[in-house]
Amino acid sequence: MRPLSAHNLLRVWEVGENQHPLDRALTLLAAACPELTWDDLAALSIGQRDGRLLRLREQTSGPQLNGLAECPRCSERLQFDVAVATLQVTADADGGEEAWELATEDLALQFRVPNSRDLAAVVDCRDPAAAQNLLVQRCVLQASRDGVPVDSSALPVEAITKLAQRMAECDPQAEVLLDLCCPACDHAWQTLFDIVDFFWAELAAQAKRLLREVHTLARAYGWREADVLAMSARRRQFYLEMVT
Numbered sequence: 380m381r382p383l384s385a386h387n388l389l390r391v392w393e394v395g396e397n398q399h400p401l402d403r404a405l406t407l408l409a410a411a412c413p414e415l416t417w418d419d420l421a422a423l424s425i426g427q428r429d430g431r432l433l434r435l436r437e438q439t440s441g442p443q444l445n446g447l448a449e450c451p452r453c454s455e456r457l458q459f460d461v462a463v464a465t466l467q468v469t470a471d472a473d474g475g476e477e478a479w480e481l482a483t484e485d486l487a488l489q490f491r492v493p494n495s496r497d498l499a500a501v502v503d504c505r506d507p508a509a510a511q512n513l514l515v516q517r518c519v520l521q522a523s524r525d526g527v528p529v530d531s532s533a534l535p536v537e538a539i540t541k542l543a544q545r546m547a548e549c550d551p552q553a554e555v556l557l558d559l560c561c562p563a564c565d566h567a568w569q570t571l572f573d574i575v576d577f578f579w580a581e582l583a584a585q586a587k588r589l590l591r592e593v594h595t596l597a598r599a600y601g602w603r604e605a606d607v608l609a610m611s612a613r614r615r616q617f618y619l620e621m622v623t
């Protein structure tokens with residue numbers, strides 16, 4: 380994995396701006412991991428994908444994340460700082476489509492955890508139950524009751540609930556919770572941290588800032604966009620200070 384250069388960052392922003400977040404995540408990783416195909420990346424579990432996105436964010440912009448949240452009790456807007464390392468729940472797992480097992484009183488299931496393709500398949504389901512059933516059918520590899528194979532589309536609700544819990548345990552990086560506390564009213568709560576949304580918002584802001592810098596320097600010196608982008612951020616900053 381390589382950090383996003385200024386040039387790559389703009390390319391990713393251009394391509395991903397009109398994409399669904401599921402595809403944006405893969406566009407980001409494709410730019411950083413040219414040795415992997417789109418299919419390889421889409422087959423990563425959501426936790427593996429998010430672990431890589433966290434690493435890419437760290438390599439590109441440093442180990443500290445600064446975010447904004449709103450207190451659910453008093454609506455105070457608060458800023459939070461968190462180290463990427465504290466959001467890395469699991470050591471990087473590069474394993475492909477690993478099979479896991481779950482045994483209930485009478486059922487034995489073999490399953491894999493959802494990847495980007497699975498989520499893309501259910502993205503248009505309006506009914507959450509239908510989405511869950513479709514995910515189960517895609518991710519359950521084998522199901523049997525007392526040794527007799529059963530159809531994964533006919534699993535009882537309790538088994539599906541247990542399966543969802545087990546999937547979350549097997550891929551903990553897929554759901555990262557942040558502990559937040561409101562400085563105004565002392566309310567403490569947990570919020571889901573979505574690295575795709577976070578990274579994208581930050582990248583879009585960086586892309587626009589870069590383009591403004593290119594505009595300023597191109598106008599002042601007549602330099603080409605590619606040359607301005609190829610400079611280190613430090614050097615670009617120095618020239619910007621000279622002309623503004």
Ligand SMILES: [Zn+2]
Nearest residue numbers: 450453561564
């Ligand atoms: Zn509050």
